[in-house]
Amino acid sequence: MHRMESRLGSLGPGRLRGGFWPKWWTVKTKMVVTASIPLLLLIPVVSVLIWSAAQSAYSKILISKVQSDMELAQQIFRQIQQERYHELQAWAESANLYNILGETKGQLPQATLNGRAKQLGLDYLRFISKDGKVVSSVDDAPKISLSAAELRDLETSTPGASVNLLDHDSLMAISPELSKRVLQPIVPTRNATPDGRTLENRAMIIQLLSPVYFNGDLLGYLDGGILLNHDLKLVDNLNDTIYPPGALLDGSIGTATLFLQDVRVATTVRANEKGRALGTRVSDVVRQRVLGRGEVWLERAYVVNNWYMAAYAPITNSTGSRIGMLYVGFLEQPYADLKTHVVVLFLFAVLLSMIVGAVMVGRLASGIFYPLRRMNHIMSRQERGDSAARVGELHREDEFAELASHFDSLLDQLEVRRTQLESLNRDLDRRVHERTEDLQQANHRLHQAIEQLLASEKLAVMGQLTAGIAHEFNNPLAVMMGHLDLLRLSLTSEEGQREVRHIDEQIQRLKNIVQKLLQFCRPDEFASYTTSIDVHDVIQDSLLFAKSDLERARAGMNFQYGATRLVQISRTELQQIMVNLLINASHAIEAFNTRHTKTLGSVWIRTRDIVLPDGEDAVCIEVENNADAIEPDQLNLIFKMFYTTKQVGKGTGLGLPVSRMLIQRFGGDLRVYSPTVPTEDGTEPRGVRFEVIIRCTARPSAEILRESGQRAQEIEKQLLEGSRSA
The missing domain is CATH 3.30.565.10 (Histidine kinase-like ATPase, C-terminal domain)
Structure with missing residues (x-):
């Protein structure tokens, strides 16, 4: 008590009057409000910072995912080109071709080209002599001669595989059949920039060029190609390789597309439940960045009819001109739903933390003032005649505990004589109860013994009667x-x-x-x-x-x-x-x-x-x-x-x-x-x-x-x- 008085005296009279606190507030209320200020301010601020960092990490993770998907798609696309070229080159240098050329005096029969094109998976294959004349082809294309410019390009071209864009006339000269396959109506598309065309008749092909030598001299060139227009098998393989089962969240789907300029000519994107989105255009903002500036698009984009986390990369021809785009991406909605779910859980956790914190502060404050409430309750019980009521051990060492201890000591002094008398009475009652229990047990045992004696006597009498009978x-x-x-x-x-x-x-x-x-x-x-x-x-x-x-x-x-x-x-x-x-x-x-x-x-x-x-x-x-x-x-x-x-x-x-x-x-x-x-x-x-x-x-x-x-x-x-x- 002396320590508490000295502490109160050191505060001064002005500070004891309450300061800025309302005068009707209890001490418990003041403590709860003081302790809740950090809880109510810091937790929302920290939550906002954590959420901002999580949002940034979410975007980076999805972009990193689609970027790795694009790199894998480009690697597969290049690998397909190289594999086809090496297969064509191997045949051009094979003894089989050498023997055929020897037997035909430098000519390649159409049947031979047809069989090899089918074996290599080529849409066309033709043999061009060194002077620019198309000697033979897989179909009934006219046997034309290349122009001087085309021959010069052929002679200066490096053997290998490249992606090229052919107009309708050039494709007709190679294969009339292919010129019919490339026809694709252009579908008006949201956010795209129309150019007045309604039909796509150009072709984007993987062109394979390999020289043919006979007896050490250049005999001509094998010119083959894979038509990318409507090559659904290629995009399906790309999609299955990049997005195998389990690679994405449940509900998300992976997609892959080949663009000729800004028109989808081969895609796994669905325009509706019945068909693919062939002939649709890419959005103008993507076209300008990828085809216009040659950059790679790595962010969310609206694809046909939904939002996807998308990657677009330009496709260049042998001269470096941008002729199309390669696209991979996956549906963003399941990831957005997951993010929303996490947001709800996060906000719920924050709200729950604030509520739990407030409850804990209130309970702690109640614990601090528990001795005073306990003393007030004991006083009320004493007034109602409960002289045995005590505050009891509080397991704490503060001023309130000391006050409660003194209060119990005063009550104990008043109660000591009455407690002694009650103790004597209880001891007497206990002894009487014990004696009574002993007597009851003894009576029970005696009753059992009497029953056994009577049963034995009756059994003996029955035995005597039965023995006489x-x-x-x-x-x-x-x-x-x-x-x-x-x-x-x-x-x-x-x-x-x-x-x-x-x-x-x-x-x-x-x-x-x-x-x-x-x-x-x-x-x-x-x-x-x-x-x-x-x-x-x-x-x-x-x-x-x-x-x-x-x-x-x-x-x-x-x-x-x-x-x-x-x-x-x-x-x-x-x-x-x-x-x-x-x-x-x-x-x-x-x-x-x-x-x-x-x-x-x-x-x-x-x-x-x-x-x-x-x-x-x-x-x-x-x-x-x-x-x-x-x-x-x-x-x-x-x-x-x-x-x-x-x-x-x-x-x-x-x-x-x-x-x-x-x-x-x-x-x-x-x-x-x-x-x-x-x-x-x-x-x-x-x-x-x-x-x-x-x-x-x-x-x-x-x-x-x-x-x-x-x-x-x-x-x-x-x-x-x-x-x-x-």
């Missing part, structure tokens, strides 16, 4: 077996002996049933040890007990035995579990079949080998039925003692919990699965599956009654100690 069955069975032995001695016929054997088999079956009933109801006599057993044998024995219930329920039986391991468990206890599950399944299917007469329920018994999470081997027995599913609220209660959904007389609520208790004594488990949501076709969920998990190596077990008794004593002891502590 089995004893009563054994007495008449013994009498029946004795009398049957006497009857067997008195009967001598084979049919009588067979009937006696049938009766004996049924008595033995009754004895087996009684024996297994004793094992089922007195498991303590058979469960004192475990033995390795095959679960499939136990399943077959269990089916004997449940057979009548399953037949009464009209349940279909299905078996899928896949287990190969032996398990360690009490045979009688496993049998008790299986019988209980089979009887429960028969009751469920009987109720299902009563309501559904068209579809009968079935029971599936499956076995498979599994590996438990602790790595031990085990066998899983599945007992599944397709009757009604168990309700979700009942699924968690079926293993609870004395809980049953069956009618009175059909269920006691002990079967499943006791079965689970028996299997868990040997380290296994009993689980239940049943769908709780409707199927995809909207029908109600069906089916219940019980899984009996049996270990191949049994876990050490103890007497369940003794464990329950000990657990009950421990719980009672804990309850007494908890009561004394409370």
Whole structure:
């Protein structure tokens, strides 16, 4: 506080009154405006400079691109001329021509010229003697003699390839056929300068001249040529070579053109969707610069009906006169669209930067004055009775943070005694809550132990009753077996002996049933040890007990035995579990079949080998039925003692919990699965599956009654100690 006062004092009274700021502005507003001035001024200025530089770079890149395209086009054009000349020169110096001249005494047959012209791709080829007479030609051109001036030009010409312009009469003298091919109507063109002509009848040709020697003497000249008028193949090849697929942006197209003076005589530029722009003229501004001044045009130009990034270069003849132009270029619109897209993104980025910057300045200013706002908020909460409200740690070291710290110290001093009392009350409440939770847990454990004791007592009573019934069955069975032995001695016929054997088999079956009933109801006599057993044998024995219930329920039986391991468990206890599950399944299917007469329920018994999470081997027995599913609220209660959904007389609520208790004594488990949501076709969920998990190596077990008794004593002891502590 002393440091802040000294700083304010050094500013002077005049400066503290606000200066040029409006007096109603808050300090936060003043800080935001001050910080936003560079943001609002510098970013637009820098953006304009960057955009100007990008525009210049954009133009330079496109000009550089079209300039390299023009250089490639000129190179290809010159290469075509040289290749044709070298091919003609090679023939002029070949032994083949020498032999032909020897055989014809210095004459070249028209058929020979026709074949060679076709082979070399020439539009005309003629043989001129050294005195200027046209000896032979590819077509029926008149055999004329060159004028003295033409002969002098021929003699002084350098052998090679050149581009020349021929008028209509000169072309007629060479080839009447070619004079017809060059005719091209001149189309009025926007921005072009008309010259009164409506038909182009001149020809621009690549002229090839090669001398012919025979026995060391000049015999004459081979004069050949390629007509460039309407040579669409040439411009298409130029266009495909310079602008292959992928060389330009999507939507842009490359074009190439040969001009005779300012008229397009061969082009890939389209005047419309149906045809090429043959006969159209170049714009006047291009004509003056390229044909008039001999310069190369490298910038955008309006070509026929659209803007192109274009390059025009003059074409000169053998004397250096400009007779035409070579053009290459590509459609500018996709590049302009890309530039517009970049401009929009750039402006959006600039605008977003300004908005984000302004928001950040506002948030930073809010952060600076956060302690004052926080203190004001705490004062309001204190006035409403919230005595625990504090500014808290601000993680900063400035004057506002010091002020907030002093403010919290004052509130802490006022609150210290009340906080101590509340702490004592909370500690007392916590102890009471902990004791209550301990008592609840102890009561829960005691309740479980009582349920287990009651289940064991009831099971013992049932065992005593069943043992008495089995004893009563054994007495008449013994009498029946004795009398049957006497009857067997008195009967001598084979049919009588067979009937006696049938009766004996049924008595033995009754004895087996009684024996297994004793094992089922007195498991303590058979469960004192475990033995390795095959679960499939136990399943077959269990089916004997449940057979009548399953037949009464009209349940279909299905078996899928896949287990190969032996398990360690009490045979009688496993049998008790299986019988209980089979009887429960028969009751469920009987109720299902009563309501559904068209579809009968079935029971599936499956076995498979599994590996438990602790790595031990085990066998899983599945007992599944397709009757009604168990309700979700009942699924968690079926293993609870004395809980049953069956009618009175059909269920006691002990079967499943006791079965689970028996299997868990040997380290296994009993689980239940049943769908709780409707199927995809909207029908109600069906089916219940019980899984009996049996270990191949049994876990050490103890007497369940003794464990329950000990657990009950421990719980009672804990309850007494908890009561004394409370």
